[in-house]
Structures are given as C-alpha cells and as structure tokens.
Amino acid sequence: MSSLFAFRSFRTRLLVFLLALLLPVLLGIYVFVNRENNAYTDDTIDSYLQLGADVFDFTREEHKNTLLTITSTMTRDWGFRNAFGTGDPFTIIDAADNILMRSLGAADMMLIASMEGEVIIDTRMQGFEKLEGEWRALMDAAAASSDGIGDAIITVQGIPYQITVIPLFLPTPVAWIFGGFPLENRFAATVKQSIVSDVSIVEFTQDALAQALPEVHVIASTLSEANQQLLRAQLQQAGTTSTGTQRIALSDGEYGTLLRPLYGQPGDSLQIVAVIQKSYNENMENLEAFQSVLLQFYLAVIAISLIAVILLARSVTRPILNLARRVRRIEAGDYGQAVAVTSQDEIGQLAGSINTMAAGLAEKEKVRDLLGKVVSHEIAEELLSKTIALGGEERVVTVLFADIKGFTSLCENLAPEAVLTLLNRYLSEITEVIERHHGVVDKYTGDSVMALFGAPLSRPGDASNAIATALAIQSTMASLNAANLAQGMLAIEAGIGIHTGLVVAGNLGSKNRLNYTVIGDSVNLSARLEGLTRRYHVPNIVSEATRLEAPGFVYRELDLVRVAGKKEPVRIFEVLGREGEVSAQVLQEAAAFAQMLAYYRAQDWQAAMREVEALLAAQPEGAREHSVYGVYAARIAALRDEPLPPDWDAVHTFDKK
Amino acid sequence: MSLFRSRPARFIPLFVCLAASALLPGTVATVRAAELRIALQDAESAAPLADAVVEVLLPAELQAAHTTTGEFSVDQIDKEFVANVTVVPRGSSVRFPNSDDILHHVYSFSPAKVFELPLYGNGQNIEYQQLFDVAGVVELGCNIHDWMLGYVYVAQTSLALKTDAQGQATLSGVPPGTHEVRVWHPRARSGAPELQQRLVLDDATPASLRMAVTLDRDNRLRRAPNPTRERYR
Incomplete structure (x- = not known):
C-alpha cells in the first residue's frame, strides 16, 4: 500500500487521484454514450427497414393498382372488345400485346381465360390450356370476391410476377383478364429510390425430402454482384424464419436486414422473399463523428483538470516548501525571517505555529545565552537540563537587591564612559559573586542588581547563600574601594537588602519578548530593605524571614519597621558575619546595641540615650552622624519630649518608598 | 354465392x-x-x-304453328335500355332507337346475335331493324356507357x-x-x-x-x- 502510493510529490499524488477519479467517469460516460448510440443506430436501422418493407409493399400495391387500371381500362377499349368478339386467339393475343405496349412497361404479361378457366391467350406462352394451381386459386378467389378482382404473386418462367385479375365485361363478364409485372431489378431499383435502402428478391428452393440447405437464388437486387453472392451465401445459412432485423456482413460492412415474404412459407419447396437492407456504416459515420468530438472534449477536460490540479498543488506545496525551508533554517539555528502567514487554512495555521515555535526556540536560545552570561555554566546547564515550568508558579525565593550607594554623586565627577566602565566593573564583580553562590541575576536596574536564590531552581540553603553573597559583596567592595582609594577615587559602598518569601515566578512580557522573573510583595520588600540601608547607615538589611532561614550567621536586630505599602511590621536585622568569624569587639557592640534597643522599646529614654551615647562615643569622629547610633540618638531625643500614645509599639513607619 | x-x-x-x-x-x-x-x-x-x-x-x-313474328323496339332512355328485358319470338326484328340527347353505341357479342350499331343519336336509325332469327339470350351493351345492359330474349316460339x-x-x-x-x-x-x-x-x-x-x-x-x-x- 505504502509502496504503491508512495509518491515523490504532492502534485503527483493529486494528479494520480484526479485521473483515478476522472478517467472512470469519462470512460463510463463514453461507454454509456456509445451504447446509447449503438442502440439508437439499431433503432434507426430497424425503423428504416420496417419503413422500407412497408414502402416495398406499398409500391407493390401501387403497381398492382396500376396493373388493374391498365387491364380494366384497356380491355374495355372497343378495339379490344371487337378483337375479343372475334373469338380468334391470334387476333386476341395481338390485341393483348398491343395493350402491353400501350402500358409503357407497367404491364409485362397478359393471360385471358374464360369464366370457366379455359386459357384463351397467354402472352408468355406458358403452355397450359386450363388454369391450374395458383392461377386457378387466384381465379377462384377473384370469383369469390365482391368486385371480381384478385391478386397474387405467381412465378412465371422462374420469375416472381405480381399478377392481378379482373373480369372482362362484354357487357356481362365473359372472361378473366390476368395482368402481371415482374418483381425484378427494375422494380427493386424503383423501391430503392423511395426507401434509400437496398432491395433484393431472393428465391429459396428446398427439396422437401432432403435436409440439405436450400438452394438460394437472387432473382433481383440493387446490391453489387459481389454483395449478392455474400447475401446468397449467408441467407442460405440463416434461412427465412427470422422476422426481425438481422445483421448480415457484406463486403462494405454490416447491413441491417429484414425479410418480407412474397411467396410461400418457410419450409415450402419454393419460397420467395423480399430482402430490405440498410448499411450500418452509413449511420455509424455520424456516430464516429460524435465519438471524435467526445474524445476531443475529454482531452480538453483532462487538460483543464491537470492544469487546475497543478495550480492547486502549487498553491499548496509552495507554502509547504517555504515552511520546509524555514524549518530547515530553524534546524540550522536561524530563527529569523518569519514566514508570512497569508492564508487562514491549515497551512496558514501551520505557518503560524512554526513562527511561534521559532520565536519560542529563539527565546529559548536567548535564555540559554543569557543564562550562560548570568549564571555559571554549571547552573545554566543544570537549569536547561531540567524541565522548567515557565508558567506562573508560586514558590519561596530569597531575593537580594544590591545597590551602589552614592553612585549619583560619583557620576558628577566623571566622564560618561568612565562612569559606565566603573559601573560595569562593580556590577561584573557583584554578578560574579552572586553566581558563585548559586544565585541568578534577575535584572540590572541602573546601578542596582536583583538576584534570586531559589528560582528558577531551588536548592537547599538558598537563604544562607544569599547571606553569604551579601557578605562576599561587602568584602569585594572593600577590596575594590581599597584599590580605588589608592588611585585617588572615591570609595563606593553597596547597600544590600534581602528578604525571603512567596513570589510568583514565570515568564513575563509580550509574545515576542519574554522575561523570566519573579513578582510579589517579597520582591518589593527586598527592594525596600535595600533602600533602608541608607536610612540606617548599615551595609545590609535582612528580614526576619531570611534570618530564620539562614542560621550560622551573626545578626543584630536593627528595628521594627512598617514600610510603605505594608501594614505588618517587619523586624529587620543586619548580618555581621559568619558565626565564629566576628570579632569580640563587634559582638560587644552588638550586645550594647541590643541593650539600648530594649530600653528604647521600654520607653526608658534616659537609659537608652545613655547607651546610645556610649556607642556613639566609640565611633570614629566622622562616622558618628552617619551611623545607626546617630539615627537612634536623634529619634530618642525627639521621642522623650513628646507624649506617646498608650499603644506605642516602637514600630518605626516609613511612609516614603 | x-x-x-x-x-x-x-x-x-x-x-x-x-x-x-x-x-x-x-x-x-x-x-x-x-x-x-x-x-x-x-x-x-x-x-x-x-x-x-x-x-x-x-x-x-x-x-311454326305457335310462332307469330313481329316488330319490337328496345329504346334507350336516360342511358338505360328500356325495357331491360324484351321477349321476342324467333324471326322477329327489333329496332334500337335512341331517346337520349347523346350518342350511343349498341353492340352485342352474344352468339345468338352479334351486331353493332356504331355511334348514333336521337332520331337516327329509326327504321333500322335487326332480325333475331336464332333463339337465345342476346346481351346488349353500349360501348360508351359500360353500365348499360339489356337483354333480348329470343324465344323459339311465341x-x-x-x-x-x-x-x-x-x-x-x-x-x-x-x-x-x-x-x-x-x-x-x-x-x-x-x-x-x-x-x-x-x-x-x-x-x-x-x-x-x-x-x-x-x-x-x-x-x-x-x-x-x-x-x-
């Protein structure tokens, strides 16, 4: 099956199917039309022959009437009456011959017999003196008829004659006048003129005892001599019993043939039939012309169909070939040059799908490239090797914001190229640190970096990695600053905010440009925390959620804050370093700060102020104002002179973002 | 029949x-x-x-003792023989006058008397007589009017x-x-x-x-x- 119908091209398949459908239909029509035409030809021939036979009979009837007219009129001629009155046979036979001459050939023989059947004269001199056999029967039939007229076909010296008989009145009937004309070539030719069919008169002689085929003799015929012989031979086989149209092959094709008995019955020793024949070929000429027209019409139909199919195939295959080329290009990695979708049909839908697929592949490729740039090669491969649900999903992610503090003022003193170079250098370092700690850079926004830990892949210790990243960024910044300071440039500090919470992760953007990112309050809170580092003058702020997720680090609580857009207060911390790596001095300072915070929350302003001032005093001269202790000193100074609401909860509210 | x-x-x-x-x-x-x-x-x-x-x-x-011959006449009126049948004793003579205004041509081919009166008109052949001296039936015809048929029955005696x-x-x-x-x-x-x-x-x-x-x-x-x-x- 598949090998039979495995076509090289769609066009070939269409062509074969079209021809498979069209040819049987055309063939069926042809056969049907041919059959109908043949039937029509048969009908036509049949009616020709039937008509011919009728005309043959009619012509014979007319000749018969003519014969009666001649015998009736001429025998009442006074001369003939006188001649007959003489009773002298020689005179009478001369008078009869005279009548035959006057008939101009319409009558060929005359026989006169007495009312009793005694032959008076016979122009054919057949030699009998008394009417016998058929002659006698004809006479009796005429005598029995009302008008004394009769007719019959009688062979005269081997030739069938149409014979009529009428009485001779003198003035009473005194004799029978028989007249006759031969059914010969001349008669056949006369009939043929009327019926445009061939006429033959054929005699069958059958020995009653012998079973052999009858002797067949063509007495008269309008056929050629050769055809007469063919007709004779075939009629000898066919006999005379057939009453319908039979086909007889003559030298120039088949003839429809109809027999009309003239004399005798089938099986008689002598039988004479008229044979009316019409050539099928003459009628077939029209049919063949029609067939030729039909074939030309078929060729036209097939040609038009083929052209239509080729055009149709082309209209289908051309877009398919375009699509195939496009797919091959995609296979080779070229995602550009979208196929123009011009139709709404299946091919159009396929083209649209391929375009979408190419866009998706291109995006994927871009992601792969970007992933390679943002995350370490291992992470990228790990990400790509797993099935990542890029649809929206809720997951717990630790979001890290890192921002370069004082970047704006930095820009004032530098040329734009230098700004970009510097920025990229810092960002590259930060990015490298993030990736080293299995973070994924989500985006760069100006001088800030947003990094994800736990998306798109979560791994154990995401929050700890984020804390470690923050610490690493801080040390990296310190070393960078050391180098910059050596070159006489300003020190740059980074502010880092970290929060862990539920986010919605997925591809965001338009159909053509997708970004994998996370959105949600947690992201906002991270950004807020990063912003708060400027208020509290600390390098980093970590939410309580992250702190709980990332043990093993030393934190100090900074405050309880209510950031813009959030009702719930958030406890914020500063990570100081890994456990065991933090110096005793720092730990002591942190303990003092915690004591101060306790007094502050208990509204023991005096003790709190005492603690804060002690901590401030330990700070270097220039850093006192821009430290968290300075923030608290100012806050306590403001609070202790004001009446506080009874439900004061020590939560500091930041209205501005 | x-x-x-x-x-x-x-x-x-x-x-x-x-x-x-x-x-x-x-x-x-x-x-x-x-x-x-x-x-x-x-x-x-x-x-x-x-x-x-x-x-x-x-x-x-x-x-002979019972035969009295005489003179008879068969007229032709309106293209018919009148009388249609005429009985005459043998030896009588018959005239065939023509009372029509057209011509007639009287004939007989009967064995008892073959004769012919070629075309003649009214008033002609008045005195012309045919002698019927053979007994028998003589069928009269007219060569102009084939339907005209008359008989002269020539009897042996009266x-x-x-x-x-x-x-x-x-x-x-x-x-x-x-x-x-x-x-x-x-x-x-x-x-x-x-x-x-x-x-x-x-x-x-x-x-x-x-x-x-x-x-x-x-x-x-x-x-x-x-x-x-x-x-x-």
Missing part, C-alpha cells in the same frame, strides 16, 4: 308447387289450348320476381312471357301435353336444374308454376355517378 362463380352451383332446394290440375283419367281431351299460370319469387327475399322469362319449349314440329311486377305471368294457348318449361332471369344461375322442368299441361284446368328462384347478385357494372352532367340526360 358470387356472381362470378363459374362452376355449377350447389343444388338449392326450392319448393316447386306443381299444383297442376288433377288429371282426370278416362276423360277424352278435346283439342284445346292449355293455360299456365306462373308466379315467381326471389328465393332469398321472397319478393316477387319481375322480368323473368318463362318459355314453353315446344317440339320442332309444333313451333309461347314465352316476361313476369310482371308481381312476378306473375299467364301463358295461354299452349298445346296440351307434357312440355319442357324453362325459366330464365338475368341473375338466375345458369344451368341450375330447376330452371328447366317438364310439366304436364292439359286444357281442362290451368296449370300453375310457382317457383322461388335463386339469384346471383347483380353483375352489371356500376353506373358512373356524374351529377355535373345532369343536363345531358
């Missing part, structure tokens, strides 16, 4: 009531004439048969009569004795045996011959209808 039948017809039984007067044995007959009363009818329709001829055939030696419209005739003056009596009619089938019978006639009581005659159909040619030529009649 056709008029053209040429063979002898089958025998048709007919009643012949020979109601001849009883012969009176021992009666001596005086030499006087006998009388024959004839009544004929058409066997088929039973209608009286007119224009039939009844002739008593006398032996040759008696014929003992022949034509039946009247009632089919009757009375033949008197017949010598008593046994005679052949012949009945003839143009359409009676010739040769039918009943048409000639032997009758015994005596002078005491009139003999009676009642007979139904079987007729063939009229065999004359039909007269050509020609209303446009009415004025020629």
Whole structure:
C-alpha cells in the first residue's frame, strides 16, 4: 500500500487521484454514450427497414393498382372488345400485346381465360390450356370476391410476377383478364429510390425430402454482384424464419436486414422473399463523428483538470516548501525571517505555529545565552537540563537587591564612559559573586542588581547563600574601594537588602519578548530593605524571614519597621558575619546595641540615650552622624519630649518608598 | 354465392308447387289450348320476381304453328335500355332507337346475335331493324356507357312471357301435353336444374308454376355517378 502510493510529490499524488477519479467517469460516460448510440443506430436501422418493407409493399400495391387500371381500362377499349368478339386467339393475343405496349412497361404479361378457366391467350406462352394451381386459386378467389378482382404473386418462367385479375365485361363478364409485372431489378431499383435502402428478391428452393440447405437464388437486387453472392451465401445459412432485423456482413460492412415474404412459407419447396437492407456504416459515420468530438472534449477536460490540479498543488506545496525551508533554517539555528502567514487554512495555521515555535526556540536560545552570561555554566546547564515550568508558579525565593550607594554623586565627577566602565566593573564583580553562590541575576536596574536564590531552581540553603553573597559583596567592595582609594577615587559602598518569601515566578512580557522573573510583595520588600540601608547607615538589611532561614550567621536586630505599602511590621536585622568569624569587639557592640534597643522599646529614654551615647562615643569622629547610633540618638531625643500614645509599639513607619 | 362463380352451383332446394290440375283419367281431351299460370319469387327475399322469362319449349314440329313474328323496339332512355328485358319470338326484328340527347353505341357479342350499331343519336336509325332469327339470350351493351345492359330474349316460339311486377305471368294457348318449361332471369344461375322442368299441361284446368328462384347478385357494372352532367340526360 505504502509502496504503491508512495509518491515523490504532492502534485503527483493529486494528479494520480484526479485521473483515478476522472478517467472512470469519462470512460463510463463514453461507454454509456456509445451504447446509447449503438442502440439508437439499431433503432434507426430497424425503423428504416420496417419503413422500407412497408414502402416495398406499398409500391407493390401501387403497381398492382396500376396493373388493374391498365387491364380494366384497356380491355374495355372497343378495339379490344371487337378483337375479343372475334373469338380468334391470334387476333386476341395481338390485341393483348398491343395493350402491353400501350402500358409503357407497367404491364409485362397478359393471360385471358374464360369464366370457366379455359386459357384463351397467354402472352408468355406458358403452355397450359386450363388454369391450374395458383392461377386457378387466384381465379377462384377473384370469383369469390365482391368486385371480381384478385391478386397474387405467381412465378412465371422462374420469375416472381405480381399478377392481378379482373373480369372482362362484354357487357356481362365473359372472361378473366390476368395482368402481371415482374418483381425484378427494375422494380427493386424503383423501391430503392423511395426507401434509400437496398432491395433484393431472393428465391429459396428446398427439396422437401432432403435436409440439405436450400438452394438460394437472387432473382433481383440493387446490391453489387459481389454483395449478392455474400447475401446468397449467408441467407442460405440463416434461412427465412427470422422476422426481425438481422445483421448480415457484406463486403462494405454490416447491413441491417429484414425479410418480407412474397411467396410461400418457410419450409415450402419454393419460397420467395423480399430482402430490405440498410448499411450500418452509413449511420455509424455520424456516430464516429460524435465519438471524435467526445474524445476531443475529454482531452480538453483532462487538460483543464491537470492544469487546475497543478495550480492547486502549487498553491499548496509552495507554502509547504517555504515552511520546509524555514524549518530547515530553524534546524540550522536561524530563527529569523518569519514566514508570512497569508492564508487562514491549515497551512496558514501551520505557518503560524512554526513562527511561534521559532520565536519560542529563539527565546529559548536567548535564555540559554543569557543564562550562560548570568549564571555559571554549571547552573545554566543544570537549569536547561531540567524541565522548567515557565508558567506562573508560586514558590519561596530569597531575593537580594544590591545597590551602589552614592553612585549619583560619583557620576558628577566623571566622564560618561568612565562612569559606565566603573559601573560595569562593580556590577561584573557583584554578578560574579552572586553566581558563585548559586544565585541568578534577575535584572540590572541602573546601578542596582536583583538576584534570586531559589528560582528558577531551588536548592537547599538558598537563604544562607544569599547571606553569604551579601557578605562576599561587602568584602569585594572593600577590596575594590581599597584599590580605588589608592588611585585617588572615591570609595563606593553597596547597600544590600534581602528578604525571603512567596513570589510568583514565570515568564513575563509580550509574545515576542519574554522575561523570566519573579513578582510579589517579597520582591518589593527586598527592594525596600535595600533602600533602608541608607536610612540606617548599615551595609545590609535582612528580614526576619531570611534570618530564620539562614542560621550560622551573626545578626543584630536593627528595628521594627512598617514600610510603605505594608501594614505588618517587619523586624529587620543586619548580618555581621559568619558565626565564629566576628570579632569580640563587634559582638560587644552588638550586645550594647541590643541593650539600648530594649530600653528604647521600654520607653526608658534616659537609659537608652545613655547607651546610645556610649556607642556613639566609640565611633570614629566622622562616622558618628552617619551611623545607626546617630539615627537612634536623634529619634530618642525627639521621642522623650513628646507624649506617646498608650499603644506605642516602637514600630518605626516609613511612609516614603 | 358470387356472381362470378363459374362452376355449377350447389343444388338449392326450392319448393316447386306443381299444383297442376288433377288429371282426370278416362276423360277424352278435346283439342284445346292449355293455360299456365306462373308466379315467381326471389328465393332469398321472397319478393316477387319481375322480368323473368318463362318459355314453353315446344317440339320442332309444333313451333311454326305457335310462332307469330313481329316488330319490337328496345329504346334507350336516360342511358338505360328500356325495357331491360324484351321477349321476342324467333324471326322477329327489333329496332334500337335512341331517346337520349347523346350518342350511343349498341353492340352485342352474344352468339345468338352479334351486331353493332356504331355511334348514333336521337332520331337516327329509326327504321333500322335487326332480325333475331336464332333463339337465345342476346346481351346488349353500349360501348360508351359500360353500365348499360339489356337483354333480348329470343324465344323459339311465341309461347314465352316476361313476369310482371308481381312476378306473375299467364301463358295461354299452349298445346296440351307434357312440355319442357324453362325459366330464365338475368341473375338466375345458369344451368341450375330447376330452371328447366317438364310439366304436364292439359286444357281442362290451368296449370300453375310457382317457383322461388335463386339469384346471383347483380353483375352489371356500376353506373358512373356524374351529377355535373345532369343536363345531358
């Protein structure tokens, strides 16, 4: 099956199917039309022959009437009456011959017999003196008829004659006048003129005892001599019993043939039939012309169909070939040059799908490239090797914001190229640190970096990695600053905010440009925390959620804050370093700060102020104002002179973002 | 039953009531004439048969005594012979005047008398007479009008009569004795045996011959209808 119908091209398949459908239909029509035409030809021939036979009979009837007219009129001629009155046979036979001459050939023989059947004269001199056999029967039939007229076909010296008989009145009937004309070539030719069919008169002689085929003799015929012989031979086989149209092959094709008995019955020793024949070929000429027209019409139909199919195939295959080329290009990695979708049909839908697929592949490729740039090669491969649900999903992610503090003022003193170079250098370092700690850079926004830990892949210790990243960024910044300071440039500090919470992760953007990112309050809170580092003058702020997720680090609580857009207060911390790596001095300072915070929350302003001032005093001269202790000193100074609401909860509210 | 039948017809039984007067044995007959009363009818329709001829055939030696010849005439009126049947004793002469205003051509090819009166008109051949001296039926025809058919019955003697419209005739003056009596009619089938019978006639009581005659159909040619030529009649 598949090998039979495995076509090289769609066009070939269409062509074969079209021809498979069209040819049987055309063939069926042809056969049907041919059959109908043949039937029509048969009908036509049949009616020709039937008509011919009728005309043959009619012509014979007319000749018969003519014969009666001649015998009736001429025998009442006074001369003939006188001649007959003489009773002298020689005179009478001369008078009869005279009548035959006057008939101009319409009558060929005359026989006169007495009312009793005694032959008076016979122009054919057949030699009998008394009417016998058929002659006698004809006479009796005429005598029995009302008008004394009769007719019959009688062979005269081997030739069938149409014979009529009428009485001779003198003035009473005194004799029978028989007249006759031969059914010969001349008669056949006369009939043929009327019926445009061939006429033959054929005699069958059958020995009653012998079973052999009858002797067949063509007495008269309008056929050629050769055809007469063919007709004779075939009629000898066919006999005379057939009453319908039979086909007889003559030298120039088949003839429809109809027999009309003239004399005798089938099986008689002598039988004479008229044979009316019409050539099928003459009628077939029209049919063949029609067939030729039909074939030309078929060729036209097939040609038009083929052209239509080729055009149709082309209209289908051309877009398919375009699509195939496009797919091959995609296979080779070229995602550009979208196929123009011009139709709404299946091919159009396929083209649209391929375009979408190419866009998706291109995006994927871009992601792969970007992933390679943002995350370490291992992470990228790990990400790509797993099935990542890029649809929206809720997951717990630790979001890290890192921002370069004082970047704006930095820009004032530098040329734009230098700004970009510097920025990229810092960002590259930060990015490298993030990736080293299995973070994924989500985006760069100006001088800030947003990094994800736990998306798109979560791994154990995401929050700890984020804390470690923050610490690493801080040390990296310190070393960078050391180098910059050596070159006489300003020190740059980074502010880092970290929060862990539920986010919605997925591809965001338009159909053509997708970004994998996370959105949600947690992201906002991270950004807020990063912003708060400027208020509290600390390098980093970590939410309580992250702190709980990332043990093993030393934190100090900074405050309880209510950031813009959030009702719930958030406890914020500063990570100081890994456990065991933090110096005793720092730990002591942190303990003092915690004591101060306790007094502050208990509204023991005096003790709190005492603690804060002690901590401030330990700070270097220039850093006192821009430290968290300075923030608290100012806050306590403001609070202790004001009446506080009874439900004061020590939560500091930041209205501005 | 056709008029053209040429063979002898089958025998048709007919009643012949020979109601001849009883012969009176021992009666001596005086030499006087006998009388024959004839009544004929058409066997088929039973209608009286007119224009039939009844002739008593006398032996040759008696014929002369009973023959009185005369002059007769067969006229032609409206293209017909009038009378259609004329009975004449042998030796009589007949004239054939023409009363129509067109010409006629009278002929006969009958063996009893073959003659011809070529085309002649009204008033012509007035004195021309044909002598009919052979007994027999002479069929008259006209060569111009094929349908014209008349008969002159030439009897052996004067003992022949034509039946009247009632089919009757009375033949008197017949010598008593046994005679052949012949009945003839143009359409009676010739040769039918009943048409000639032997009758015994005596002078005491009139003999009676009642007979139904079987007729063939009229065999004359039909007269050509020609209303446009009415004025020629």
